[in-house]
Amino acid sequence: MASYWIETMGCQMNERDSETIAGLLEREGYARAAAADAADVLVVNTCSVRENADNRFFGLLGHLKAVKDARPEAVVAVCGCMMQQAHIVERIREKHGWVDLVFGTHNIHELPEMLAAAGGRMPPLHPNEAAGDGAAGRGGLRGKVHVRAAREAIVEGLPARRAYGFKAYVNIMVGCNNFCSYCIVPYVRGREMSREPEAVLDEVRALAESGTKEVMLLGQNVNSYAGFSGRSVSFPELLRAVDAVPGIERVRFMTSHPKDLSEDLIALFERGAGGAARGRGLAHLCPSIHLPVQAGSSRVLARMNRRYTKEAYLRLVEKLRAANPEIVITTDFIVGFPGETEDDFAETMDLIERVRYDAAFTFLYSPREGTPAAAYPDQVDEAAAHARFDRMVARLNEISLEKNRRLVGRVEQVLVEGPARTGEGMLAGRTFSGRLVNFPGEKVAPGDIVAVRITDAKTFSFGGELVE
Ligand code: SF4
Structure with missing residues (x-):
């Protein structure tokens, strides 16, 4: 089965877009790969808001170049809000012409057709023209750039592969x-x-x-x-x-x-x-x-x-x-x-x-x-x-x-999110007000809401114990 790998940089809006990208790929028969070097389609969903976003993105592209060199048939796609900036697309065109597909934030719903046009294995639904942003059609990215300058409407009904169930x-x-x-x-x-x-x-x-x-x-x-x-x-x-x-x-x-x-x-x-x-x-x-x-x-x-x-x-x-x-x-x-x-x-x-x-x-x-x-x-x-x-x-x-x-001693209702990073047997969850609590626990599963007594306060999180 063909597989995909996706890296998301940036905010919750980007994470949500990545869920849609993953949903579209899975609808077309791709399965999630464990690592970039095993994937047939590699997607980097960029963000231009965070500090050093450009450096981090171009650093990551360097790593993906090694994957592409080892497996030229793999398709490397870059998307997200950095691609809405002409100077970024220009830099990709000049220095990273090996990238197979560049698409913008208003083009996500067209992924099946874009991927087929870029050499992915999806059948094209209909012939797709690259929507130009000035960089399309030139140099190493000829026909691979799909960046709409503006959104015409919100496309509803797209599939999503949600990061969590609860x-x-x-x-x-x-x-x-x-x-x-x-x-x-x-x-x-x-x-x-x-x-x-x-x-x-x-x-x-x-x-x-x-x-x-x-x-x-x-x-x-x-x-x-x-x-x-x-x-x-x-x-x-x-x-x-x-x-x-x-x-x-x-x-x-x-x-x-x-x-x-x-x-x-x-x-x-x-x-x-x-x-x-x-x-x-x-x-x-x-x-x-x-x-x-x-x-x-x-x-x-x-x-x-x-x-x-x-x-x-x-x-x-x-x-x-x-x-x-x-x-x-x-x-x-x-x-x-x-x-x-x-x-x-x-x-x-x-x-x-x-x-x-x-x-x-x-x-x-x-x-x-x-x-x-x-x-x-x-x-x-x-x-x-x-x-x-x-x-x-x-x-x-x-x-x-x-x-x-001041919260130490209080009992809070905690929505369990999964294993904590604080050690074996520890769970992490959020209080109703969104505070992160780590606590030892068995017999509780992600998505459960349990009563937890706050026993310890740190700057960014809390320690707690389950209340029987
Ligand atoms: S311009 Fe930027 S910082 Fe200001 S409200 Fe919009 S997204 Fe937020």
């Missing part, structure tokens, strides 16, 4: 309209487009019927979801409908732009002292929110084109904690954004003290070609940015640990 990613929208000045996403993922509510609900119902207990609704900015079902449907309305699907016990979402976080959405988090939903609160909505702030200086936020101020962000945090004092709040920070001064950074550190995040992802600013901020003249000195980064991470970690220690 939890699943569900895209509710694609693209982004926000054009934060440092971010490449609107250029590579295109404009916002929301799935129809019924399509989302059909997917969630099918997942629930096959045993999925937790869904994570995905979008670059779920708060601006605007589905249509005879009338416009907002994100809070969609959440209510998903929350009511029988069998779904946990609902999460990612990511939430602070400028679009509505009172309606905040109300869905309402919970009483015992943790039960109250008021307009939803029973299955997990009490956690990832609310990327990026910086604490309103001046820097304006230059980032984030369209909120530090004060407005702090008011949102206040409202979220009024709805549920126990809500877990996590965030992203970019350190060393062009023009960031010591005073600006002090504003960020002040925001950290005031919010006291449960966890945060921190990034050193690095320019993305084609974004406005990459052309800003006042790039921050690297040593200064590193020093700020280290100070910030140290303080964020201290706060996380202080907050985590």
